[in-house]
Amino acid sequence: MIVEQRTYTLEVGAVAEYLRLYEAEGLPIQEPILGHLVGYFSTEVGPLNRVVHMWAYESFAERSERRARLAADERWRAFVPKLRELVQAQETVILSPAPFSPIR
DSSP, X not given: OEEEEEEEEEOTTOHHHHHHHIIIIIHHHHHHHHOEEEXXXXXXXXXXXXXXXXXXXXXXXXXXXXXXXXXXXXXXXXXXXXXXXXXXXXXXXXXXXXXXXXOO
């Protein structure tokens, strides 16, 4: 198993609008395609104006296949520009769980 962690740095004050848009329009598109949402968060301490979300996959190959399906989805392609105007930067990290991790 792997976990993809995506961190988006947003325009100052844009977190509430980003989360509202994503919950209403983005999540219903992504969740059936990407599969297992581990969690979706916003920062309260440290670097602010960030959202972090994590998706679990059985393998990097599964992740690649699911991400390709999402990128090809017309609904997703129409939705992304709504969020893009709120985003300043993106970071993606692939995490491998330790043998003792509750998520394996």
